[in-house]
Amino acid sequence: MVLHDEYKGSLNSPAPSSSEDTNQRAAANLDDPSKIYSFMGQSGKTLSWFVSVIAGVGFLLFGYDQGVMGSLLTQDTFRHTFPEIDTVDDGSKSTYQGFVVAVYEVGCLVGALFTMWYGDKVGRRKTIFTGCCVMIVGAIIQAAAYSTGQLIAGRIIAGLGNGMNTSTVPVWQSECAKPDQRGKLVMIQGSLIACGIMISYWIDFAFYFIHWSSASWRFPIAFQIIFPVIIVPVILKLPESPRWLLKVGKVQDAIKVFSALEGVPANDPYVQRELEEVETAIAKEETGPNVTTKRKFRELFRQGPQRNFHRVCLAFWNQVFQQITGINLITYYAGTIFQQYIGMSPLNSRILAACNGTEYFMASWLAFFTIEHFGRRKLMIFGALGQAFTMAILTGTNWAADPANKDNSGAGIAAAVFLFVFNSFFAVGWLGMTWLYPAEITPLSIRGMTNGLSTAANWAFNFMVVMITPVAFENIGAYTYTIFAAINLCLVPAVFFLYPETSGRTLEEMDVIFEMSDPWKPWEAVHNANTLPHEYKNGQFMDVEKAEASHTENVGVFQENHSSV
Template sequence: MGFLLFGYDQGVMGSLLTLPTFRNTFESIDTTRYPDRATFQGFVIAIYEIGCLAGALSTMYVGDRIGRRKTIFIGCTIMIVGAIIQASSFSVGQLIVGRIVTGVGNGMNTATVPMWQSECAKSKDRGKLVMIQGALITGGICISYWIDFGFFFIKNSSVSWRFPIAFQIIFPLFILPFILRLPESPRWLLKTGDIQEAARVFSSLDEVPVNDPTIVYEVNEISESLEKERNDATNKSKFGLLFIQGETKNFHRTCLAVWSQIMQQITGINLITYYAGTIFENYIGMSPLNSRILAAANGTEYFIASWIAFYTIERFGRRKLMLFGAAGQAFSMAILTGTTWAASPKNTNNSSAGVAAAVFLFIFNTFFAVGWLGMTWLYPAEITPLNIRAASNGLSTAANWSFNFMVVMITPIAFENIDYYTYTIFAVINLLMVPTVYYFYPETAGRSLEEMDKIFELSNTSTPWDVVKIARELPYESQTREQDIEKASHAMVACDVPLCSTMGKEILQAGGNAADAAITVALCIGSINSHSSGIGGGAIILSKRGSDVISIDAREMAPAGAFKDMYEHEGDGEGIGAGDILSKIGGLSIAIPGELAGLYKLFKTHGSGDLSWAKLIEPVIKLNRDGFECSELLEDVIGKQNMILDLIPSIKSNWDFIFNNKGKTLKQGDWIKRTNYANTLELIAQNGYSPNTTFPWKNYDPKYDIVETHGTAHFSIVDKDDNAISFTTTVNLLFGSMIYDPVTGIILNDEMDDFSRPKLSNAFNLTPSIFNFIKPYRRPLSSMAPTIIINNNKTELVIGAAGGSRITSAILQAIVRIVYGGNNLLEAIGFPRMHHQLIPQHVMIENLTMFDQEFVGVREELEGMGHEFVETGPLTAMNGIRRVEEKLQGVCDWWRKRGEADGY
């Protein structure tokens, strides 16, 4: 409705300028009898844009202070006042004041409505919804043209022009009672810190419960984006933020937003919108009646054509429509140059040329409606970050109105002085817009607003055109999230790494069973997510083949020379206790790896026998030789551990695979090749399992600081014969002991820290136990809990988690949600979790739990009993497979670890 009002205001004056009653009231802008007054007429009409400019600029300061709805409310109120002033005018001065006031209100609305719409809409619907706004602009123009036409027949009464101007009051009167009942922008609410209200709005907009995992993910993604923007914005004013580059590229994005609005105006569209009736009458030579009929018909066709964009915006994207529109507009303006020259009474006075000129005014409108009408109200809101969105939209909208003023102001003057060559200028401008869009404007279709933040963060400041390539090549997160529950009829693999899920599925399709696929998947995860698993670590494997169920304890064991007090007498005692360090980092933290032995036992006991040991390892060897992309997760953990490596240059020199070819630590999208690891896997494939665990003595000496985080992975598999695998693997903390052998490419565990040591808790704050003290060949305490639930010998659920001591409580909560809470697998895995152990004496609760009203109630009850809660980030990452009505459903913790299931 706000943009229907905008369109009406744009079009209403065009046919009033030549009405006798209007010219008699405002003689100083009558160009029919006084052509030399064209400049002043242009000024009076264009002064509206100055008001719009002021209104748009005001939102830079008002928009984020009072919110989107209140800004629109104020804008509509101001427009009502302006319309009353205009409709009651008896002098040009009063008309000018009225147009300025109306413009201020419209400027506030046009800067705010598209931003509000974009912030509330789903990425797949955002373009369509804003295209409806564009269509409503033309709807308003269409209404204004037909009302002007209808009142043209009222002779000798100022009602013929006062009513069309006053009629615009109807639109804001409709908006005002409803606007404050509509939801506020959830992104603005997050910016102001109102997280729970933002979650409720997202819940209403997406029609899902407030504690749905997709809501949790979206709120966290926006919060992370806001945090980055705040870090870039230190000590900057609201206006100053627009001009910083930094990681968020604010200036680059503001320039694109501003220039897109400028390009919309310099297409020449308002040459037609404001002066259609005048052009038909004075420059193509039609009668007053025919000119008004054609102007109204032009507005109607414009309105119909604007709906084309609604159906094509998400299918073809923003760029293609802008390119199509600009090229078509250039062609139309070029034809108009020739046809208006031929139609002019000064030249050939060719009536056929006049008809052709009229037709190409219609054609120009069509191209503009498809490519540029709604696009520039959508695009700036899509590419600017949240913390400057209001300011940037205000500035870009102000640019729109500035150039709108310029075009409307110079159009009468241009026609008066260079006549039909006016069209030539616009033809050239439109032609130049084609390469501008092609080289500088990235595609935004299908992207969340936060995805656009990431695209610009990855771009190079000195080469602004590379953002187009990045947008073209970066995977769509929204498409990944929409997969949510992977469904399959025959078999399913669910793990932390999407590529490994697919690799496991391919083994199953090649005739392998669940155990075969598990070998490939485990080695694949150890290659890509080397920080959390690998043959240098250990595992617990639960395998079901037919009615036979086995558990393989492939955890690490203490070496032969290990003893209970081995960490109490090491180190110089400076700083943090040296013994505490040595159990976590360096050679003395390494336990005898067990994963490879477990995989080989699984192959021998539950393997299909149809695929050889070497055949199962071949895909992983190829993966490491050919290389793979660094993931967002790997970039994050390398960044965390690199500062540890910086403390130990002698160790860091071996970690060649975590650096790119420029010597910088790997970033998302960088290509990784682990040739040495591929060679090791090739030896294992050819020779089978060997228990040799000897490494150079110098690997056992380093001393450095503690890393408080975990390095574990889990995956689940069910094959076509209902065989199942639940497999949890670990190197304990991130990158285990931090010992990386550059010859074999193996990263070794620090599982010795899972043993109890007198007087010291381990990395997960588990208190010492005499039953877990170090002994040669003893396996340490483990919280790994791979789970298979069977009903009547049929696999019902396979589930497991990574997350250290929090694993068991996480799996239990998921099972309780499914069995007793009626949750589906997506809800059980995605919903927030809590955890408690003896020490520390508080309950850890994920800070996502504010979205789960059940959790809020449980927390309040427990706090009433005296329990203390500490909010934390994600506690565990989980995945699982569930059988529902003979179909397999696979879900991975995409929100916490970017996992993804695959099946067939």
């Protein structure tokens, strides 16, 4: 079977002549079409890496906020300031403690949902700018808190800002990156989440030695302000997403951004090709039968030619999967687990928590070096299998490491080791993946809204895990790990049968892959992704006609699927 002409054309990106003429006129109207544009004096790879670093600072903040509370919960002055959530002396307060810790996720959820409207209205950069400003306010309120109510308010406000950032930064990064760099650049963000967690653990450990002072918990919470302070003065000077600019009709600005990101003149054929390909995708989305519902929430729940609902479901559940692995059982409560449930001393618990965060950060770099070689699917499956295995082992080791049993040192050490092992599997397979994958599979017209919705799902299930963890440990103890072992095992077939590979694909190629798929046979997207020739390889555009000729027997086209909506 051969590739249908319609999809062949999509891969070759032949923009409508009117669009091509418009782009050429826009380029000609620039002050100097032969100029290589720049932002903050940077262009090409240097600018791309600079964008990634600044975006990554936002994820440093995200990671820091996730990890900072874990060891503070057992800090003396923290417990005396907020006795309502002190479970060291009274285990019955575990539910309220879980709520206070998890209420941050409620703010994140609301912030992510708000981005569904605000993000597409003002652009990616301004959304990140706003999110950082909101987070600064929330951090100040938390650090200055003298009551549990103030602490809750500060955590909700900080969560609002973080929800805006986490639903926007991956989209901004993906839309500014080339296909062969996109995975690595976003994996850096995953590593920086782990780096933020590591920093928070070590700061908590350092301030443990002044546990008689409220600075032992106020400074670690206030320290997070440094990260948004770095972002705020810089973010608006960096390039906006060129795809968002084209979506809102700012063609000349998009040309400048493409020129700067690639490091070529504005009239370079590469810039024209990028413009034509993106505008072709936009034209498809805007001239379809659902044009009147564009930018409306119900568009997310319609299939249409672009298979919107199918793609929204994949993005939504990809984020949910990350949370139900059980990672935040460890991230938020590492110090508490080591001290209260494995039976280690307060000092040793903090040392182990800090070392756990450090190993987590180091392991996360494996994904950076393997993401484009092995692809998204293999890493997710590898991570889920490893996580299921380690959670099963943790059930036994934690059951044996009962603090009431004085002869439990061997089991306690084994339990601590496998907490490290779990983090390693998660860092490779799931840490950065769910911040990359949803932005790769959704069409431009609903990308911002979908990422907001999927990120909200992440925070909703994050809240659930963080909320129930203290209660679960209090009631069923080590068998808490058994639940997560079973869940992780279920993720393997879900990824294998339903999630298509996106490695090396342009964002517009993914549109074609889903358009070819029958909405009632979601596994066909996986087959199409495996057989459709790549348009882009090793940093260069391929001759798709030649690629098709060499894959004629493998590439199937489902013409009847395209006609069924």
